[in-house]
Amino acid sequence: MKISAIEFVALSAPLGTAKPYGMSKSLATGRQSTVVRMTLENGIVGYGEAWGMPAFNRGYEAFLVNYLVGIDVFDIEHAYSRILARHYHFGVQGPMMACISGIDIAAKDAMGKLLGLPVCxxxxxxxxxxxxxxxxxxxxxxxxxxxxxxxxxxxxxxxxxxxxxxxxxxxxxxxxxxxxxxxxxxxxxxxxxxxxxxxxxxxxxxxxxxxxxxxxxxxxxxxxxxxxxxxxxxxxxxxxxxxxxxxxxxxxxxxxxxxxxxxxxxxxxxxxxxxxxxxxxxxxxxxxxxxxxxxxxxxxxxxxxxxxxxxxxxxxxxxxxxxxxxxxxxxxxxxxxxxxxxxxxxxxxxxxxxxxxxxxxxxxxxxxxxxxxxxxx
Known part of the structure; x- marks a missing residue:
């Protein structure tokens, strides 16, 4: 079953009246994330989540979509390996890997829906x-x-x-x-x-x-x-x-x-x-x-x-x-x-x-x- 579309949805949720909170290094005044929406050729939609600042993640969207749209969703891990092998100068520590993470979660969600099985x-x-x-x-x-x-x-x-x-x-x-x-x-x-x-x-x-x-x-x-x-x-x-x-x-x-x-x-x-x-x-x-x-x-x-x-x-x-x-x-x-x-x-x-x-x-x-x-x- 081929992947027909991958879309990144940037999310931002200010805390509003809640107090800023966080850790030893900084406090948060809001939460943000990137939701990945993957659509298969039969219309099944899978969802994933990518860590980090959505603006950075969106910068990788077109690059990754070019590799992944049109391939069989069950073969997607081979596509990740190809991306890392061809673009090894990018390294693995950064937004590209966070984006792949969200895409992979969405792919497994879509696979499970296609087969009628839970991801686990x-x-x-x-x-x-x-x-x-x-x-x-x-x-x-x-x-x-x-x-x-x-x-x-x-x-x-x-x-x-x-x-x-x-x-x-x-x-x-x-x-x-x-x-x-x-x-x-x-x-x-x-x-x-x-x-x-x-x-x-x-x-x-x-x-x-x-x-x-x-x-x-x-x-x-x-x-x-x-x-x-x-x-x-x-x-x-x-x-x-x-x-x-x-x-x-x-x-x-x-x-x-x-x-x-x-x-x-x-x-x-x-x-x-x-x-x-x-x-x-x-x-x-x-x-x-x-x-x-x-x-x-x-x-x-x-x-x-x-x-x-x-x-x-x-x-x-x-x-x-x-x-x-x-x-x-x-x-x-x-x-x-x-x-x-x-x-x-x-x-x-x-x-x-x-x-x-x-x-x-x-x-x-x-x-x-x-x-x-x-x-x-």
Missing amino acids: KLIGGQRVDSVPIYASGGYVTETPAEDFRPQIETMAEAGYPSVKIKIGLGPDSDEERVAIAREILGDEVELLVDINSNYTYDLALESMERLAPYRIGWVEEPLSPADFSGYGRLRARARLPIATGEALYTVFDFKTLVDAGGVDILQPDLSLCGGFWQGRKIAELAHANHLRLSPHVWGGAIGLAAGIHFIASLSVFPHSENIPKPTLLEYDLGANPLRTELLAEPILVENGRVSVPEGPGLGIEVDEEALLRYAAA
């Missing part, structure tokens, strides 16, 4: 009907002294079994925020922290040493994504697990990180790393090196649905029925209309889990009116 069955088989999440919140704001504790109290009231908070403003601040979170959440909740690559090696090590008594599940992005050797040095000395990978592209970046011995939990973002095409390769890399994996999700509803199908398809080897640390899906709690309004039926958490959407493809129905409402000029 196409990429490895469906192991579970629902996947566990961790609640991503505890954001940095302009007034952290006022806003941090209420964020944690809201997560505690919701009863999330795993919670991630933002740190990275300095070791003193890290310990203060973690102490507050642990006090409110109690000892049974798994507490994860995210530095967002704001530290040098010495600061990361100091922070991790100070946080060790608080039973931290992982420390995310303690260093710059480019510092592969630094991750290796840090992991050799740190007493806490290290998670990273949201800013890495393709299995080649992840292999460099793994070869450096710098990571415990791999965190590919399917809307950036190469879609399901590269996500499967990264999962196999984790499998071959006995490492955990947890996909990063901080975009819209389509990327969230992709992450659910990805996890549902993964092997739990070397575990069997007893899975001490299940693969977790990131569920962002920040104000984000592109997560809450883009689908006819939003993806919701129930008892710390989200159901694998039923139906063919990604199992979601995109609200075309919402697409128009948030379409950027």
